Amino acid sequence: MAIYSASVKTISRSGGRSATAAAAYRTGEEVADQRTGEVHDYRRRGGVVGVSMLLPEGVAAMSTAELWNLAEGAEKRKNATVARELLVALPHELDTAQRQALAEAIAGDLVERYQVGAQVAVHLPDAEGDNRNHHAHILFTTRRLGPAGLGEKTRELDDIKRGPEEVQWIRAMVEGRTNAALEAAGHAERVDRRSLADQHAAALEAGDQVAAMATDRAPTIHDGPAITAARREAERRGEPAPDLDKLARSDLRRDQRELAQVSAQIYEWEVMAERRAQAEQARRLVPDPAPAPAQIHDLAEEREQRGLPAVEQPAPAKRENEAQRVERLLAEATAAKRQWDDLVRERQAIQQRQDKGQPAYVGAVIELGHKRLDAVSKLEAAKGDQARAEQRMAARPSPLTDWATKLGHRLKVGQARREAKRADQAFRGHPDYQRAVAWNTRNKADQARLARPAGRDAPQIDLEITEARARAEAAQRVADRAAADPRELLRQMDAALLDRKNALAELPRDALADRQLAHDRETVRALRQQIDQPDRPSAEALAEILERHQMQARHWQGVAEGVTRERTRRLLQERLRAQQALREAVEREQGIEDAQGYELARIEREERRIEQLLVDVDGFDQGKPKPLPALAEERQRLEEDRRRLDEVPSWAEEARAEQEQAQQHRPSPFRPW
Structure with a gap:
């Protein structure tokens, strides 16, 4: 039974794809991309039965590399659509020559209708798929191709109204061509594009x-390349099927x-x-000069004698206010x-x-x-x-x-x-x-x-x-x-500039950033002076300026927060080293077991607290931000740790003296009541 399948896809740079790579893979050839310098070599690829190219009348013959490098060079945007692809299922009832002729006939209709350059690549069924899945990849340019090169875009395929109609025409054309090929080959099977x-x-x-x-x-339901590749890889390794729904x-x-x-x-x-x-309609309201009959000339002279304009002017179109x-x-x-x-x-x-x-x-x-x-x-x-x-x-x-x-x-x-x-x-x-x-x-x-x-x-x-x-x-x-209220937008601009100023104050001095901030503050001050003028900027323009200021403020706040977190991390690490040094100094002292145990327990609690703060600081890099500890307070505690380290000998002497004094005043157990 012949199966109908025809889908139109686009090849866009926004998805990391290129026309040269797509053409090289589908034709099994080596194509050098002149724009990026990459060489796409698929000459070892199997399953390509036949490759042909169809061009509009009057266009000189081209190679695969010439056509698709021309298509890549015609597009300048980084997210441009560089090619389109029509993927067509070919009936397995036909032989190889008949399938090649059918694919070229379909591509010929595309070239004739849209005046584009098209390349046909007929593929055999995949070794791990259905052995009846003969299909053809028809790549065609997104611009019309003439003797002088690529011209205008084929906008009818991109239009929101005409695009679906053109796709339906392509599907109907594929159905007609396929059924004609089956009938010419003497087969009773037919395809139907309807659901x-x-x-x-x-x-x-x-x-x-x-x-x-x-x-x-x-x-x-068509699985697509990602799901099909995942399923085949799991079967090849003998593993359970992956989460295809995901x-x-x-x-x-x-x-x-x-x-x-x-x-x-x-x-x-x-x-x-x-x-x-709307602008064109307003322009058409102004009548074009035309030859007037004699009666109109007489009427014009009469209006001039009465002090009126020669021609009655139409009422001006009402202008839309704000x-x-x-x-x-x-x-x-x-x-x-x-x-x-x-x-x-x-x-x-x-x-x-x-x-x-x-x-x-x-x-x-x-x-x-x-x-x-x-x-x-x-x-x-x-x-x-x-x-x-x-x-x-x-x-x-x-x-x-x-x-x-x-x-x-x-x-x-x-x-x-x-x-x-x-x-x-x-x-x-x-x-x-x-x-x-x-x-x-x-x-x-x-x-x-x-x-x-x-x-x-x-x-x-x-x-x-x-x-x-x-x-x-x-x-x-x-x-x-x-x-939006212009004054509210200006107030938000002032808030964004203040946030940006506070963020820059926490960073090392950057002359370029300071000059840019001063320039932006002057710009906002000038806008505030124009707010009551008739020619003040529109609310849309002020909103765009506000969005830029807010983006700058968020950028510098992020930089400042990163610097603050790094400073906090280093300070906490230094505090941890100070606690370790204090622990070693306390453990070296002898004869003060009670005071030593109390001090070591306090040091252990402080170490656990510092380690938890380090975990919170490091959690920001893992997408789990938490509030930072007060930097000034941690610096004060670091100074206290250093002071304690210097006073360990004197603290030990005082502890020993207190311990001896306590032993001297301890009452004897044999003292009478």
Whole structure:
């Protein structure tokens, strides 16, 4: 059975990838990256059946290294998308030449539609996977390719509205090309790009119970390279399977973060496009000069004689003031938040329905449907037996037995037809049939929302929630900046500069940092003088300046805290050495066991306290920060430790004198009452 699979992916520098490395791996060649100087050598790689390159008309032939170094050189951003990849499953029913021709035909359609350069690499199934998994990697550029080189970006694939439509066109094109290749090769198998749920619904509507049962199964989930590699490594070592769910969740979180960044960028592009459209609409309100009839000239002269303008000017468009702009931005943020909440509630409702499972009446209707399908199958078998019997009787006629055989098959077919009719009536006449159909329709809609789009490892509704959340947060940030009080922003700037000043005071003098702080304080002072002027900076500009000052303050506070922790660590280590020296000095003294035991116990308590403080200080580097001890107090205790060390001999003499005096005044046990 031919399997359909087609997914469009991107190769981006933000993920540490490059077009040269991807092309070298897929083609099994050696490619030197001119941008980084790295050499990607995969010539020992096996499993590559055929490699070909398709270019737009008029473009000179290129090698693998030339095309993808050209693609890398055309991008300047560090997170640029340098290539796209179409991964296509090739039918195992075709031979090697037919699969190569099919892959090149698919790539040719991409080149013709988008005018890009494409490279095809047909791979054999993996040795440790399914031996029917023939597939092709089609790498194509993100810019249009012409005789002069790479030009504009293929934005239609990036657009939030046209992008999904283009992906659907690619999937439909792959389906058509694959089915045409299967038909040309004389195979009856066909591929279908629709989901199993859609195929099942179409089969039920058409009354094809066999196809309905064949498609009534859960869709498979693509594991991805990380999970597949982990599973194979565990099997190779003979170890238990790893926590694949954890790997899948990590991939999902990474994809969600990337999607959130892309969604925020797309939202900013949409805002800018909306502003450009509004400016263009305002410009079009000014009428273009056109030849006027004689009546208009007469009307213009009459208006001039009356002291009026020759042409009646339209009323100027109302300009949005600051309050109206803030109100509009807050309304947009509220609408974006409402859309996000609606998607979250929809996700929760879908999950609740999925947790409830299939109702009992749906199971009863499905069971009747299976019985109807069995009855139809028996009817078809009876008709087949009748047709074969008629062929045998035509080949070898026997008047004595043919009439009985015909009568028996006719009765058998009639009985099977009546049973099929009764099963169909029982199926469609079930009292909960309509409810079951409604539940099935809603369940298909839920499954469609929970389906994973091509090239993604998260359900569609989760991707939409992530995108809506990014839009809502971006809109809320814009609205908060516009609605902020300028004086409050200036007050927060002063607080950030004060925190930065206090942090610098705890560090060795840095002339460059001091000059930068003084310059920033002068800038804030100038902004405060402009706050009541008509041409004062906008709230958004002040918010950006505040964010920079707060970032600088956090940076220097972190540096100061690190220096303070290092000073505290050294001071505590010095105190610990002083306690050890004090212990040794006390232990050397003789004849003062009571005082010596008391002093050693005090030293041991102090050592435990210092060791615990060192653990707390070191815990900051392990992500477990705790409050630092007072540095001045620990310095005072260090001086006290040193003073005690110097006074150990005199302290020992006093202890001995007190001990002798106590022994002299001890009463005798033989003294009379």
